[in-house]
Each structure stands twice: as structure tokens, then as C-alpha cells.
Amino acid sequence: xxxxxxxxxxxxxxxxxxxxxxxxxxxxxxxxxxxxxxxxxxxxxxxxxxxxxxxxxxxxxxxxxxxxxxxxxxxxxxxxxxxxxxxxxxxxxxxxxxxxxxxxxxxxxxxxxxxxxxxxxxxxxxxxxxxxxxxxxxxxxxxxxxxxxxxxxxxxxxxxxxxxxxxxxxxxxxxxxxxxxxxxxxxxxxxxxxxxxxxxxxxxxxxxxxxxxxxxxxxxxxxxxxxxxxxxxxxxxxxxxxxxxxxxxxxxxxxxxxxxxxxxxxxxxxxxxxxxxxxxxxxxxxxxxxxxxxxxxxxxxxxxxxxxxxxxxxxxxxxxxx
Amino acid sequence: xxxxxxxxxxxxxxxxxxxxxxxxxxxxxxxxxxxxxxxxxxxxxxxxxxxxxxxxxxxxxxxxxxxxxxxxxxxxxxxxxxxxxxxxxxxxxxxxxxxxxxxxxxxxxxxxxxxxxxxxxxxxxxxxxxxxxxxxxxxxxxxxxxxxxxxxxxxxxxxxxxxxxxxxxxxxxxxxxxxxxxxxxxxxxxxxxxxxxxxxxxxxxxxxxxxxxxxxxxxxxxxxxxxxxxxxxxxxxxxxxxxxxxxxxxxxxxxxxx
Numbered sequence: 001x002x003x004x005x006x007x008x009x010x011x012x013x014x015x016x017x018x019x020x021x022x023x024x025x026x027x028x029x030x031x032x033x034x035x036x037x038x039x040x041x042x043x044x045x046x047x048x049x050x051x052x053x054x055x056x057x058x059x060x061x062x063x064x065x066x067x068x069x070x071x072x073x074x075x076x077x078x079x080x081x082x083x084x085x086x087x088x089x090x091x092x093x094x095x096x097x098x099x100x101x102x103x104x105x106x107x108x109x110x111x112x113x114x115x116x117x118x119x120x121x122x123x124x125x126x127x128x129x130x131x132x133x134x135x136x137x138x139x140x141x142x143x144x145x146x147x148x149x150x151x152x153x154x155x156x157x158x159x160x161x162x163x164x165x166x167x168x169x170x171x172x173x174x175x176x177x178x179x180x181x182x183x184x185x186x187x188x189x190x191x192x193x194x195x196x197x198x199x200x201x202x203x204x205x206x207x208x209x210x211x212x213x214x215x216x217x218x219x220x221x222x223x224x225x226x227x228x229x230x231x232x233x234x235x236x237x238x239x240x241x242x243x244x245x246x247x248x249x250x251x252x253x254x255x256x257x258x259x260x261x262x263x264x265x266x267x268x269x270x271x272x273x274x275x276x277x278x279x280x281x282x283x284x285x286x287x288x289x290x291x292x293x294x295x296x297x298x299x300x301x302x303x304x305x306x307x308x309x310x311x312x313x314x315x316x317x318x319x320x321x322x
Numbered sequence: 323x324x325x326x327x328x329x330x331x332x333x334x335x336x337x338x339x340x341x342x343x344x345x346x347x348x349x350x351x352x353x354x355x356x357x358x359x360x361x362x363x364x365x366x367x368x369x370x371x372x373x374x375x376x377x378x379x380x381x382x383x384x385x386x387x388x389x390x391x392x393x394x395x396x397x398x399x400x401x402x403x404x405x406x407x408x409x410x411x412x413x414x415x416x417x418x419x420x421x422x423x424x425x426x427x428x429x430x431x432x433x434x435x436x437x438x439x440x441x442x443x444x445x446x447x448x449x450x451x452x453x454x455x456x457x458x459x460x461x462x463x464x465x466x467x468x469x470x471x472x473x474x475x476x477x478x479x480x481x482x483x484x485x486x487x488x489x490x491x492x493x494x495x496x497x498x499x500x501x502x503x504x505x506x507x508x509x510x511x512x513x514x515x516x517x518x519x520x521x522x523x524x525x526x527x528x529x530x531x532x533x534x535x536x537x538x539x540x541x542x543x544x545x546x547x548x549x550x551x552x553x554x555x556x557x558x559x560x561x562x563x564x565x566x567x568x569x570x571x572x573x574x575x576x577x578x579x580x
Binding site for chain 2: 020061064065066067068084085087088090092093094097098099100102103107111112114115116117156159160163
């Protein structure tokens with residue numbers, strides 16, 4: 001078991017299991033998390049990935065004290081979950097947050113600040129700063145019942161940061177946001193890391209995870225499939241080359257060396273995939289056929305490739321809802 | 323970081339703000355005023371009974387509308403928050419579930435205090451406007467009403483933790499009605515001779531006797547209400563409220579929010 005006094009890890013989970021009771025006439029337990037163990041060092045941006053129903057939201061709910069684990073333990077900033085003080089320096093954005101719609105953003109943040117025991121002046125100044133940061137300053141005095149989904153998501157993010165947290169959990173933070181909002185969230189996450197905070201976020205948008213995360217964990221049917229740095233998880237070697245070609249008619253393209261299934265037409269252009277060893281022969285054959293090479297790119301395995309590869313083996317697995 | 327009391331007060335003041343912004347609340351206050359005014363009209367039609375009728379109608383309106391607010395706002399205090407998941411971001415803050423529940427209770431109780439105070443002021447104004455005496459003993463009846471309302475809020479909160487707002491309303495109304503007709507419960511064997519005595523006694527003691535808080539008739543007809551009577555109903559309400567809120571907190575602590 002981990003030492004509760006060990007504050008070197010922002011988040012430590014040991015053997016966490018969680019099941020839900022389902023069915024009324026014949027109630028039974030449906031597993032949602034199974035023997036989950038992981039550790040997130042301070043100052044890291046950690047991506048928590050997995051398909052719907054893999055247990056991401058359940059994990060966050062257990063960590064936030066909303067649901068209770070069947071077994072295992074967890075520590076936030078070195079404090080066990082049962083210690084209410086463990087949440088003093090923690091921020092949490094739930095998935096699709098519902099905030100009191102009869103309040104204005106300024107009122108809601110003031111309320112949140114009071115729960116953290118912040119003084120009036122600090123509450124006002126922090127609320128102003130955050131509303132400016134998430135782009136809601138112009139509607140600071142507008143009741144939230146008039147807000148769009150994206151505005152509520154921005155507001156949810158602001159309330160999660162009210163106490164200047166050292167550890168932030170964001171459940172699908174990009175949900176409902178337009179491209180400007182997504183960029184804003186990315187910038188906020190990077191800002192938090194720059195200030196030494198730890199960010200744990202779940203997302204379906206793998207490109208965001210790939211851009212932002214120091215490390216990721218991949219969850220499938222409540223079990224941890226992989227955890228580590230992206231360069232540890234993904235194949236960093238070039239898997240194949242992608243050649244973009246123009247001025248090539250289908251008849252000539254059919255005669256090129258290599259697997260015909262790895263060629264696709266894009267209008268008047270062709271995308272040809274070959275192994276590194278076949279590249280020289282292919283380039284020669286294209287030029288001989290009168291084609292023009294527009295670009296040659298080495299292709300590495302992306303997080304998305306890895307995700308789908310791992311998920312492909314889950315056929316028949318029974319998942320419970322997040 | 324803030325103390326537990328500060329967090330309870332933060333939840334309470336937000337609950338008060340929420341109830342004040344509920345239009346239903348304004349409507350109920352509006353209707354209570356209408357009731358008081360109708361008492362005034364009725365008083366003009368009677369001979370020498372106008373003062374009693376105004377007091378009767380005013381206190382009854384206060385009790386009725388207060389009870390409606392206590393039940394129908396109270397049952398939504400927790401169940402609505404669970405359904406809408408609005409408490410998820412809040413319970414992730416350093417506020418315990420006990421503090422949250424107590425804050426909700428205190429917030430609605432304070433709303434009712436303000437509400438009853440406004441109605442009591444309306445009743446006194448009506449009496450003064452009709453050249454009647456502003457009998458201070460009326461405040462004893464108002465105090466009894468307030469205790470009953472606070473206990474009703476605690477009951478609504480308890481059921482609100484267990485079940486949906488609709489079912490919690492039915493349960494709370496049932497207990498409040500049974501409590502207001504506790505003499506009927508005690509004498510149930512007269513209408514249902516087969517009912518076991520232990521069941522009747524169990525029901526009688528389990529359901530709070532709301533008749534204890536009803537000082538309206540005694541005050542209106544000039545019967546004395548002693549300090550001892552007030553201490554007794556205060557202790558009775560406190561014990562029941564502590565028990566009901568204790569069960570509600572224990573249930574809420576173990577409730578999973580999914």
C-alpha cells in the first residue's frame with residue numbers, strides 16, 4: 001500500500017474496484033472498475049482515455065466522493081479520499097455540468113468561493129479573473145438559464161478553478177465547445193501545467209490527448225489496458241511511407257509496384273502507402289509512368305491507431321454505463 | 323479554509339436565494355395576503371365576531387401556505403439536485419454531505435420564517451386597520467406554526483433523500499396529515515376494531531403530533547398559553563427534528579450519486 005503521507009504523487013490509486021447494482025427483480029452486481037491502480041506525479045497532464053462505458057466517469061466519481069468503491073484506496077495530493085480536506089486543493093469539472101440556472105456566473109462563483117472559505121475580496125477578484133479567462137465576463141450578471149451548452153461548459157471549467165487547485169479533474173472538458181472554446185481549454189490546461197498544477201482529463205478527442213498529455217491511461221471495460229508516456233505506448237518507428245502523387249491515370253496507377261489495396265484516389269491525386277524499403281522502386285515507377293510526386297511522408301502510429309487497435313479486441317465485452 | 327458552520331451558512335443562504343427566486347413562493351405569499359384580506363371582508367359581515375374571524379383566517383392561511391411551501395419546496399431540495407446532478411460539482415468541494423443537508427434545511431426554514439413574518443405583519447396591519455387590538459398573544463400561535471413548519475421541512479428533506487420529489491411529496495403529506503389528526507390515529511380501534519394495539523401505538527408515537535403546535539384556537543379564544551407550554555412544544559419539535567435530520571443525514575451519507 002502507498003504511504004498516505006507521500007505527497008510526491010498528485011493522484012495515487014491502489015486496487016480500486018467498483019460495481020453497480022442492476023436489475024430490480026433479480027438484482028446483481030455489474031462491474032464498472034476492476035482492480036485499477038495508477039499514479040500521476042505532480043505537474044503532469046494526464047489523459048484518461050477509453051470508449052463510452054469503460055469506467056472513466058466512474059473513476060472520477062469515486063475520486064470525488066460521489067460514488068463509493070467496493071475495494072481499494074486512493075489518495076489525492078497525499079490525503080486519503082475519506083479525509084474531507086483532500087478536496088481543498090482539488091478542482092472538478094463533471095461531464096455536462098448542470099449549474100444552478102437561477103444564479104449568474106458571478107453569484108455561482110461567489111457561492112463556490114464561500115464553500116472553500118475564501119474571503120469576500122478574494123472571491124470577487126478570483127471570479128472576475130476566471131470569467132475573463134473563460135470568456136464569460138460580458139455575461140457575468142446574466143442568469144445561467146439563458147446560457148448555451150458551450151457557455152455552461154466554460155462556466156463549469158471556471159468553477160473547477162475557483163480555488164486555484166493543485167490537482168484538477170476534467171471530465172470531457174471539450175464537450176459542447178466550438179473550436180474557439182476548445183483552444184481556450186487547451187490553453188488553460190497548458191497554463192495550469194505551467195503553474196505546476198496536475199491535470200487529469202478524460203476525453204474522446206484523441207488528438208487533444210496526443211497534443212496535451214505527458215502520459216495517458218487507456219481504460220477498457222473497467223480495466224487498465226495501458227498507461228505511460230505516449231512514446232512508450234505508441235510505436236515510435238515509422239510504420240510506413242505515404243506518397244502523394246498527381247497526373248496519374250487509374251490504368252497506370254494499377255501497374256505500380258506494391259499492394260493495390262494501399263492506394264486510394266483523392267480526385268486527381270493518389271495517396272500511395274508503401275514500406276520504407278519499397279519507396280525507391282515506387283518513386284521510380286511513378287516518374288516512369290509520367291506521374292508527379294507531390295510529397296513523401298513517414299507515418300508513425302497515432303494514438304487513434306493505438307486506441308482502435310486496442311478496442312478491436314473488446315468484441316463481446318460487457319460494459320456498464322459510465 | 324472555512325469552518326463547517328460557514329459552509330452550512332453558504333448553502334443555507336444560497337437555498338434561501340433559490341426559494342425567493344421561485345415564482346411559486348411569490349404566488350403563495352400573494353394568496354396568503356388574499357386570504358387575510360378575505361378575512362377582513364368576512365369580518366365586516368359578522369357581528370362582534372370580526373376580530374376572531376380575522377385572526378382565525380389569518381393564522382389558518384399562514385399555517386396552510388407555510389405547510390404547502392415546506393412540503394412542495396422541501397421535497398425538491400435534495401431530489402431535484404440529484405436528478406439534475408447540480409450537486410456533483412458542489413460535493414466535490416470540501417463540503418460534507420451533512421453540511422450540505424443542514425444548509426438546505428436551514429435555508430428553507432429561514433425562507434419560511436421570513437414568509438410567516440411577512441404574513442404575521444400583514445395580519446397585525448389588518449387588525450390595526452379595522453381598529454382591533456393588536457393582540458401580542460397571536461405571536462405565540464405564530465411560533466407554534468413556525469415549529470410545525472420547521473418539522474415539516476425536516477420530514478420533506480428526509481423523504482427527498484430517499485426518493486423522487488413526487489413520491490416524497492406523497493410521503494410527507496401523509497405523515498403531516500396523520501400528525502395533524504393524531505387523535506384519529508389513537509382512536510383508530512373505534513373504526514377498525516381488528517387493528518392491533520401495538521400497530522396503533524407504534525404509529526401514534528412514530529408520527530409527530532402536529533396538534534401540539536396548534537395554538538391558534540387557544541390564542542384566538544383567549545385561553546392562556548404559558549411559557550411552560552412553549553418550552554414543551556419547542557423541546558418536542560427539537561427532539562423530532564434532530565431524529566428526522568439524523569436519519570436523513572445517515573441516509574444521504576450512504577447514498578451513491580450516479
